[in-house]
Amino acid sequence: MGGKIRVVTVFGTRPEAIKLFPLIHALEADDRFESRVCVTAQHRDMLDQVLAIAGIEPDHDLDLMTANQSLDELTARALTGIGRVLDKERPDWVVVQGDTTSVLAGALAAHYRKIRVCHVEAGLRSGDLNHPWPEEANRKMVGAIARLHCAPTQASADALLGENVSPASIHVTGNTVIDALDWVTERIGQDPSIAAGLSGLEARFADRRIIGVTSHRRENLGDSMLSIAKSVRELANRDDVAVIFPVHPNPSVRSVMERELSDLDNVALIEPLDYPHFARLLAISHVILTDSGGVQEEAPALGKPVLVMRKTTERPEGVAAGTARLVGTETDTIVREAERLLDDEAAYATMARAHNPYGDGRSAARICDLLATS
Known part of the structure; x- marks a missing residue:
């Protein structure tokens, strides 16, 4: 394992899992990396559905959700739980995606340990902290922490530049959701029963x-x-x-x-x-x-x-x-x-018939290369 780049990918919800499984597949197939997966299970059942279809078995499952849990309680439990995982794994990079409570906790736990953070789908901004809530604040805070910003579009990159994020840390990669959609569409074509x-x-x-x-x-x-x-x-x-x-x-x-x-x-x-x-x-x-x-x-x-x-x-x-x-x-x-x-x-x-601005299905490969060279 010597010399490999150790990456811990942290996520907890169904949308995060969809957008990260192409990157996890790419990391696991790339000899430059040692990949670990940590899920918070912020969405339990819906998360597990995506993990099953994508063939991903988490290395760490925090299983954090309880009934009627407040956002601050969830955040605190996610922060300490992810922190324990990072203390064990000691990665070179922590990868988070999007704007959930799991994203914020993952980025903050990494920051507290001076571990570099890669933010996938970086730079999305509505300009209103209450819409969407609390996600707009989450992504702005992660934007201040991340060392590598993988912006899905030039508009997202421009939003980061407008917040004085270092231009050298911002890269337009496309959105991994197109990678995921291409993958699952091909799977359905091969086996229609999975969507019957x-x-x-x-x-x-x-x-x-x-x-x-x-x-x-x-x-x-x-x-x-x-x-x-x-x-x-x-x-x-x-x-x-x-x-x-x-x-x-x-x-x-x-x-x-x-x-x-x-x-x-x-x-x-x-x-x-x-x-x-x-x-x-x-x-x-x-x-x-x-x-x-x-x-x-x-x-x-x-x-x-x-x-x-x-x-x-x-x-x-x-x-x-x-x-x-x-x-x-x-x-x-x-x-x-x-x-x-x-x-x-x-x-x-x-x-x-309008052009889809969100990518070409090769975003995960670009992010892998950035993690290896940044």
């Missing part, structure tokens, strides 16, 4: 255009979540559409959606999907309504227009490119913009 769980809904809604919906953001809980539900209900009044909605397990989401939508025959409220099935949902959808971050990157890679149900987005590249449109959470606006795409073929084609 939606075949019943595909048959049931064969004569309708499918609207795929996801909604779970903390800042949308309450009145905005109800407004989103009412938007879906109004769209479902059309006889030419059906809705497939994997409902987040958060009771503040699930209770609203079940109350407002469960009586509609053309709305399928289903359990959260594993990654192959979610990729399949994107593929069969005509339009995507979401308040998620990663979906804004994934759907355009498959030529699917995205309506972003948020007040701000830290992914302005998609809006600028025309693949995504920021529509907020007001019912009238969401319905109007969705119906424009349903009824105006030219408007739909403009969004569906």
